[in-house]
Amino acid sequence: MKAVYPGSFDPVTYGHIDIIKRTSEKVETLVVAVLNNPSKKGTFSLEERIVLLKEVTKEFENVEIDSFDGLLTDYAYKKGCTSIVRGLRAVSDFEYEMQMALVNKKINNNLETFFMASSTKYGYLSSSIVKEVSMFGGNVSCFVPEIVEEALKNKFKRRI
Numbered sequence: 543m544k545a546v547y548p549g550s551f552d553p554v555t556y557g558h559i560d561i562i563k564r565t566s567e568k569v570e571t572l573v574v575a576v577l578n579n580p581s582k583k584g585t586f587s588l589e590e591r592i593v594l595l596k597e598v599t600k601e602f603e604n605v606e607i608d609s610f611d612g613l614l615t616d617y618a619y620k621k622g623c624t625s626i627v628r629g630l631r632a633v634s635d636f637e638y639e640m641q642m643a644l645v646n647k648k649i650n651n652n653l654e655t656f657f658m659a660s661s662t663k664y665g666y667l668s669s670s671i672v673k674e675v676s677m678f679g680g681n682v683s684c685f686v687p688e689i690v691e692e693a694l695k696n697k698f699k700r701r702i
């Protein structure tokens with residue numbers, strides 16, 4: 543099975559990496575696809591997010607990093623992916639994720655969405671909370687790999 547794991551990854555955290563690692567052990571190929579959303583300017587540029595993702599997933603041989611814009615269903619079809627993978631942290635993720643899964647299924651009935659439950663230790667972790675902590679000078683080394691921590695420090699240093 544070839545699956546796509548789409549998201550913002552702004553920036554990638556240990557929560558994402560955990561989902562990538564565990565999914566890659568279950569599928570033949572996993573495409574991690576960064577959404578290029580021109581109407582939602584992220585903290586990191588698309589290129590920066592891709593560089594970080596490539597670096598922190600380089601040990602996983604069946605994981606490919608890519609980006610997409612437009613409809614996820616079109617992208618998945620183009621890439622030959624038959625499944626979408628999304629991570630579920632808490633009940634709060636569920637409503638939105640379920641809605642997206644149902645809409646995507648309606649658009650392309652052959653495309654299935656699989657939910658991967660977050661590991662307990664990362665159930666509270668999000669890119670936004672990591673950015674908030676880092677912005678105020680907090681230590682984020684238990685949330686993100688060193689290269690991401692450095693990138694966050696540089697990003698917020700420049701803004702002050």
Ligand code: ADP
Binds near residue numbers: 551557668
């Ligand atoms: P999006 O903006 O598409 O939600 P994110 O980068 O925030 O993009 O998340 C991408 C996917 O990873 C989503 O399915 C999200 O639920 C999941 N995810 C994010 N953080 C975690 C985490 N700590 N544990 C499990 N899944 C996570």
